[in-house]
Amino acid sequence: MLEVSEKRHFTHHLYESIKEANLPIGEMSEVEDKQDLLKKLLSGETILLLDKQTKALSASTKGWRDRGVQETTSESVIRGPKEAFTETIRTNTALLRRKIKDPNLRVEAKTIGRKTCTDIAVVYLEGTAEKEVLDQVKERLNQIDIDAVLESGYIEEFIQDAQYSPFPTVYNSEKPDAIAGGILEGRVAILIDGTPNVLLVPALFVNFMQSSEDYYQRADIGTLVRLLRLFCFSVALFMPSLYIAFTTFHQEMIPPPLLISLASQREGVPFPAFVEALMMELTFEVLREAGVRLPKPVGSAVSIVGALVLGQSAVQAGLVSPAMVIVVAITAISSFVFPAYNMAISIRILRFPLMILAATFGLFGIILGMIAMVFHLCSLQSFGKPYMAPLAPMIGKDQKDVLIRLPHWGLLSRPSFFTKSDQKRVDSKSKER
Amino acid sequence: MDNQTISPRQFMFLVILFSVGSSILIVPTPLAANAKQDAWISISISVAIGLLLVVLYNHIATLMKGQTFVQATIAVFGNWFGRVLLFFYLSFLYILASLVLRNIGDFMTTQIIPETPLQFTHILFLIVVIWGAYLGLEAIGRSSEMFMPWVVLLVFFFTITLSPQIKMENLQPVLGNGIVPVVDTSTFVIGTPLLEMVTFLMIIPYVKDGKTKKRAWILGTFIGGAILTLITLLCILILGSDLTALNTYPSYKLAQKINIAGFLEGLEIIIAIIWMITIFFKMVVLYYSTTVGIAQFLTMEDHRPLLLPLGMGMVVLSIIAYPDVAYFETFINETWFPFAITHGLIIPLIVWIGLLFKSKKQNKTQQEPS
Amino acid sequence: MWSMISIIVLALGIFLLEFPKLYKKNRKKEAWFFTIFLLSFTIISVLESLEVELPNPLDLIQTFYKMIGF
Numbered sequence: 001m002l003e004v005s006e007k008r009h010f011t012h013h014l015y016e017s018i019k020e021a022n023l024p025i026g027e028m029s030e031v032e033d034k035q036d037l038l039k040k041l042l043s044g045e046t047i048l049l050l051d052k053q054t055k056a057l058s059a060s061t062k063g064w065r066d067r068g069v070q071e072t073t074s075e076s077v078i079r080g081p082k083e084a085f086t087e088t089i090r091t092n093t094a095l096l097r098r099k100i101k102d103p104n105l106r107v108e109a110k111t112i113g114r115k116t117c118t119d120i121a122v123v124y125l126e127g128t129a130e131k132e133v134l135d136q137v138k139e140r141l142n143q144i145d146i147d148a149v150l151e152s153g154y155i156e157e158f159i160q161d162a163q164y165s166p167f168p169t170v171y172n173s174e175k176p177d178a179i180a181g182g183i184l185e186g187r188v189a190i191l192i193d194g195t196p197n198v199l200l201v202p203a204l205f206v207n208f209m210q211s212s213e214d215y216y217q218r219a220d221i222g223t224l225v226r227l228l229r230l231f232c233f234s235v236a237l238f239m240p241s242l243y244i245a246f247t248t249f250h251q252e253m254i255p256p257p258l259l260i261s262l263a264s265q266r267e268g269v270p271f272p273a274f275v276e277a278l279m280m281e282l283t284f285e286v287l288r289e290a291g292v293r294l295p296k297p298v299g300s301a302v303s304i305v306g307a308l309v310l311g312q313s314a315v316q317a318g319l320v321s322p323a324m325v326i327v328v329a330i331t332a333i334s335s336f337v338f339p340a341y342n343m344a345i346s347i348r349i350l351r352f353p354l355m356i357l358a359a360t361f362g363l364f365g366i367i368l369g370m371i372a373m374v375f376h377l378c379s380l381q382s383f384g385k386p387y388m389a390p391l392a393p394m395i396g397k398d399q400k401d402v403l404i405r406l407p408h409w410g411l412l413s414r415p416s417f418f419t420k421s422d423q424k425r426v427d428s429k430s431k432e433r
Numbered sequence: 434m435d436n437q438t439i440s441p442r443q444f445m446f447l448v449i450l451f452s453v454g455s456s457i458l459i460v461p462t463p464l465a466a467n468a469k470q471d472a473w474i475s476i477s478i479s480v481a482i483g484l485l486l487v488v489l490y491n492h493i494a495t496l497m498k499g500q501t502f503v504q505a506t507i508a509v510f511g512n513w514f515g516r517v518l519l520f521f522y523l524s525f526l527y528i529l530a531s532l533v534l535r536n537i538g539d540f541m542t543t544q545i546i547p548e549t550p551l552q553f554t555h556i557l558f559l560i561v562v563i564w565g566a567y568l569g570l571e572a573i574g575r576s577s578e579m580f581m582p583w584v585v586l587l588v589f590f591f592t593i594t595l596s597p598q599i600k601m602e603n604l605q606p607v608l609g610n611g612i613v614p615v616v617d618t619s620t621f622v623i624g625t626p627l628l629e630m631v632t633f634l635m636i637i638p639y640v641k642d643g644k645t646k647k648r649a650w651i652l653g654t655f656i657g658g659a660i661l662t663l664i665t666l667l668c669i670l671i672l673g674s675d676l677t678a679l680n681t682y683p684s685y686k687l688a689q690k691i692n693i694a695g696f697l698e699g700l701e702i703i704i705a706i707i708w709m710i711t712i713f714f715k716m717v718v719l720y721y722s723t724t725v726g727i728a729q730f731l732t733m734e735d736h737r738p739l740l741l742p743l744g745m746g747m748v749v750l751s752i753i754a755y756p757d758v759a760y761f762e763t764f765i766n767e768t769w770f771p772f773a774i775t776h777g778l779i780i781p782l783i784v785w786i787g788l789l790f791k792s793k794k795q796n797k798t799q800q801e802p803s
Numbered sequence: 804m805w806s807m808i809s810i811i812v813l814a815l816g817i818f819l820l821e822f823p824k825l826y827k828k829n830r831k832k833e834a835w836f837f838t839i840f841l842l843s844f845t846i847i848s849v850l851e852s853l854e855v856e857l858p859n860p861l862d863l864i865q866t867f868y869k870m871i872g873f
Contacts, residue, residue, distance in 0.1 A: 113489045249546055250766060253699045361557060367706055368561045371576075371713055373562075378575035379568040392575035528860060733833050738825055741838035742818040749844070749851045753859050768865045 009053050015050050023048075027060035031111070039117060044060055054384075064088055069095065075175050075339060080216040081109050084174045089193035090392050092176075096189070099180040100350050104128070110141060116315050118149040119193040128186040128422040133202060133383045136203040137188050152192045159190075159201070161381050169382040171203035178212040182396055186419030201384035202415050202418070206391070209233065211339035219407040226403060232334040239331045240277045241358035245325070247273045249362030268318040274359035276320050280328040281355070285308055285348065288332070389417040437639060439574030441649040444640045446577040447718055448633065448653025450584070452520070453660050454715030455536045457628040457708055458682050460661060461668045463766060465677035468618040470604050472674065473666040479619040480658030487654050490630065491647050493781055494637045496788040501780075502634035503729040509787035516730065518780055523726045525776035527743075528633055530719040533752040534559060535702045538751065539758075544685060555748050558716070561658055563740045565717040566724060570639050573717055580710050587707045588660055592667065594691045594700075599670045622661070624770040626715075628777030630654065635722035673759035681758070686706070720747075806852040814845040 019028060031037045031047065032055055041047055044062040069091065072084035085092045093107050104126040111117050120141070124134060140159040149155060156170045157163075173179055174196040179189050182200040190199040200207075209229050214222040246254055247262060254262065269276060287306045294302055311329075313318045331351070338344045350373065357365030380387035390398035398415050400406045409431040413423040439447075464472035497505040502522070507515040538554045546554070565573055608615065633650065640646055668683045671690060677683040685708070688701035721736075724743055728736035755761040818841060825834040851857060 249548070250702065253702050255699065361549060361554070361704060363706070364541050364546050364549075364554065364709070365557065367709055368557060368713075371710065372561045372564050374579050375565045375568055375572050375576050378579065379572035386575065388575060389577065392578035394442070394578050524860075528864075731832075731836050733836060734830065735833065736823050738833050739840060740819065741842050742837060745814070745817075745848055746839070746844040749847050749857070750860070751859050753851065754861050755840040755859075764861060764865060768861075768868050771868045772864055773869075 008126060011050050011052050012190065015053050015055070015057070018048065018050075023057075023059060025059045025061070029058050029060075031056045031058050033067075036370055050184040062090075066091065071174055074177075074341065075173060075211075077175075077211070077213045077216070080213050081175070081177045085174060085176060085179075085191075085196035087194050087196060089121055089191050092191050092196075092198065093123065095119055095176040096180055096183070096191075098204065100125070100183060101174060105183070108138075112141065112144050112146065112155070114145070114147045116148045116150065120149075120155070121191040123183060123189040123191060125183055125186065125422075128184070128419050129188055130186060130421075134188055136383050137190070137201060145155055149192065149194075151195045152190070152197045155190060156194060156199055159199075161383065164348050165380060167205070167377065167380060168208065168340070168342040168346065169203055169385070169387065170202040170379060171196045171207050171340070172342070173200065173212075174198065175212060175348055179222075181205075181212060181215070185414055186422070195374070202385040203418070204382060204385060204389055205387050208338065208340040208343035213339075215408070216406055218321075219405050219410075222405040223403075226405065230403065233347065234345075236331055236335040236337075237351060238354065238366065239327055239334070240281060240351060241354040241369075242363075243327045244273045244277055244355055245358040245362045245366055248359065262321075262323055265321040265323050269321050271318075272359075273324075274355065276324050277327070277355060280314075280320055280324055280353065281331070284328055284332050307409040385417055390415070437569045437571040438638060438641045439570055439636075440641055440642050441645040443574030443577055444636070444646075445649040445656075446581045447574065447636070447714060448630070448650055449581070449634070449657040449660070450577060450625045450711045450714035451630070451718055452654060452657030453584075454626075454708075454713070454759045456622070456661060457664055457684050457711065458536060458540055459765065460622060460625070460748060461665045461683045462680060463678075463762075463792070464618055464665060465541070465669060465674045467621075468615045469674045470606070470669055471608055471610070471611060471615045472618070472669055473662055474602075474608070475615045475617075476617040476622050476658070476662045476665050479627060480624035480655070480662065480776075482619070482793055483630075483658060484624055484651060486623075486627055487630065487650050489785070490634060490637075490781065491650055493504060493634060493670055493785050493788065495647075496785065496792055497634070497638060499638050501638050501725070501729060502631075502784070502803075503507055503726045505788065508786050509784060509791055518783065519726070519730055522594065522631075522780050523730060525724060525772070526719060526723040526726065528750070528754075529629060529632075531747045531754055533712065533716050534717060534751040535754055535761075537709065537716070540682060540685075540705075540708070543634055544682065545702075552748060552752055555751055558713075559744050559748060562713070562716050562720050563744050565713075566721040566740055567737055570636070570721065573714075573721065579712060580714070584707055586661070587703060591691070591704060594693055595667055595671060595687065598690060599667075600673075601670070603670050603673045603789060614748035620770050621766070624773040625765070626657070627654070628773035631777040631781055632719055632722050634781070635726055636718065642691040646763055670786065673702065720744075807849050810845065810848045810852055814841060814848075817841060 016089065019030070029040075031040060037047060037058070038054060040058045044064070045059045046059045048057040048059065050056075066086050066088040069083050069086055071082045073093075075084075076082075083095070085095065097105065097107075102125065106122075106124055106126050110120045110122065112120050120269040122134075122137060122141070136157070141155070144155070144158045146154065146158075152172060156172065159170065161169045171182070179198050179200055183189055187200055187202060190201070192199070210226065216225060217225070247266070251259055266273070271279070287302065287310070290302055297388055311325055315325055317320050335344050335347055338347075353364060354369045357369045361368070378388050378392055386393060389395060395417060397413070398417060401411055401415060405411075409426055412426050412428060414425055416423065460476070461472070464475060468475045493502075500508065503519055506519050506522075509515065510518065534555055537558060538551050541554050542549060542551050565576070630650075637650070638647070664684050664687075668677045668687055671687060672680070672683060676686075680686045684707060685701060688704035689699075693700075703792075724736040724739045727743070728734075728739055733739070752755045755764060818838075821837060822834060823839060848855065
């Protein structure tokens with residue numbers, strides 16, 4: 001009787017000493033029930049069971065195979081860091097920590113997914129991130145009950161504000177510098193294990209028009225590139241519909257020499273401009289989708305087919321007019337300008353209803369379509385922030401980093417629509433010479 | 434309805450767009466016909482009177498204490514007499530909205546898309562208006578901030594590109610026909626758009642409080658009036674009063690005269706777009722206030738279910754409203770002013786007096802216990 | 804004929820769009836007013852599409868103001 005209790009006392013002592021000091025492993029936790037133990041074992045942890053102890057020790061010895069930090073494939077830049085997030089959440093948080101060495105950077109872990117038990121980390125700057133936004137993020141994450149989470153898209157659809165909108169209200173990027181920049185503005189990042197795409201909320205319309213490179217090039221260049229992107233936004237959205245409207249309804253508004261040249265081109269074309277445009281736009285969408293899915297060695301074949309067969313031959317065969325090919329080409333190239341792929345998709349989608357409106361009501365239809373779109377954009381919200389801020393509602397002092405970008409010494413404060421506290425960014429004395 | 438608010442600046446933008454919308458198309462013609470080269474003087478007179486009117490509206494708005502015009506009227510005059518007044522007020526707004534709809538429809542089908550039947554133009558326009566009213570006041574206010582810079586920019590562009598063609602002699606002789614026709618004609622602009630501003634008594638309770646709240650309405654009216662004056666002045670300076678009076682849409686005709694360095698022509702479409710946007714905002718404000726007003730009149734909680742059915746009625750009303758332009762011209766020249774005075778001045782005055790009595794009574798009952 | 808059918812289809816569409824929402828929230832008054840407005844305006848629209856001469860409220864207003872001397 002005495003022996004047994006002594007033994008138990010001894011193992012307990014051993015257990016405590018192992019837990020406290022003797023294992024040189026960073027992450028240690030106690031496990032008390034079998035279910036939990038199994039889960040930990042299956043996620044790659046080492047379990048230490050001691051005789052006559054009701055608790056077990058679990059050491060984090062996870063060692064996934066990963067592909068290491070590589071160059072980004074979807075958001076390439078000329079100047080600036082080229083690294084991208086990986087599929088491993090630990091690596092990703094380390095990449096962020098390396099950029100922001102502030103003690104206030106918080107990483108809150110969570111698991112979502114009954115079967116996959118996917119690790120999720122909410123990363124933010126304590127004191128800078130707005131509490132309301134943070135609470136909303138946590139609340140929405142806690143509500144999710146799903147069996148599997150394989151990619152950040154699963155989470156995005158649960159937490160986004162507007163379910164029925166072509167416009168994205170959650171930003172995602174695989175570039176650590178873009179995410180770190182967002183966190184420094186007071187936004188909240190959501191990292192999901194198993195995917196390099198990290199979510200960032202709240203996301204406003206202007207965020208999708210900006211690239212992290214805008215901050216690395218000199219300010220004047222950054223500004224010009226942003227204005228160019230805005231121009232491309234309108235071209236990608238309105239160009240085909242304007243072409244349809246002008247050639248079918250408002251010929252009198254085209255300058256006569258141009259009208260003559262357009263008319264002579266369209267002479268042999270058997271279709272109305274709308275069908276012609278729709279055909280070419282659809283063809284282009286097909287080509288683009290094929291280009292994404294193709295194995296790399298076959299890729300050049302598609303570009304030959306696309307450029308030669310569909311472009312040149314369609315014109316020579318008299319199926320479409322050369323002007324139409326130019327319009328489609330400009331539209332297509334303009335839609336590649338956006339740094340955010342999900343915004344480019346919404347523009348691609350919206351182009352088609354606008355084309356239908358242009359074919360039925362001409363410019364009147366296009367303008368009404370545009371007004372309806374702006375009203376929709378103005379009614380959207382992302383985690384309580386108006387989507388079109390700081391343009392509507394207009395916030396004067398935040399214009400410094402929206403359509404234009406002031407030099408870094410001029411960006412004195414953080415954007416006020418993300419954070420009200422901890423506004424100071426640059427000390428105004430740092431430019432004195 | 435649903436506690437959406439707009440900022441004073443957004444409110445001011447809405448007032449500007451409201452006063453420019455549709456008036457910009459229909460005002461210059463009758464003004465030039467009656468006041469000849471002095472049309473711009475009569476429009477300035479009416480803007481000055483309009484500012485006084487807005488002071489009255491502002492005063493009513495303060496007395497309403499956060500209630501809309503409909504709620505306040507019912508509170509003051511009770512269910513029976515209040516509702517009789519409101520029936521007239523709301524039907525005024527509804528008729529006004531359908532006339533504005535007809536204006537844009539007429540403009541579009543005569544100038545921009547002659548192939549399209551009138552009713553389809555109206556239906557498409559109204560669908561987008563309903564969409565705007567469905568999204569609520571916040572979206573309307575924010576969108577006004579998105580479009581306002583463009584309107585201002587293009588009015589500037591318009592003025593600058595036309596300035597080489599200005600012929601000062603078109604203005605002379607100043608007051609050549611005496612002051613009487615000038616003052617007489619000013620009633621026209623008071624009728625549209627200034628008395629129509631009574632609509633904003635439905636919007637102003639939703640404007641956030643602030644120092645600029647009162648100023649917003651006055652400043653907005655002033656800027657809107659200034660734009661109207663500028664466009665009328667340009668019409669007379671460039672086209673001359675006779676040609677202005679002959680054209681149905683002189684401000685559009687004016688845009689056709691833009692010619693930059695001999696190759697940039699046909700820019701009138703841009704101007705048409707700007708007029709369309711201003712009319713759209715006028716329409717959305719009118720439609721929103723009408724449906725909210727009717728919903729509050731019927732003590733409903735939400736105005737959204739009414740949007741589509743009332744829209745159906747509006748399309749029909751806008752088409753049967755007048756058979757031809759001649760009918761519209763006699764209506765707008767002869768009947769509109771007394772019609773607008775009744776609903777834009779007399780009804781608000783009655784409510785104002787009622788509100789004054791009520792607040793005095795309240796003050797007394799508050800003072801007595803102390 | 805076709806315009807009449809499309810008006811009725813449109814009215815049915817509006818009804819199906821709005822009515823279930825009101826019914827679910829148990830807003831009887833709203834549902835009533837909505838139905839009354841929709842029904843009356845559908846009838847008016849159908850009459851208009853059949854080119855029946857509808858009374859114009861503007862005529863009424865004009866005669867009223869002429870009567871009192873404008």
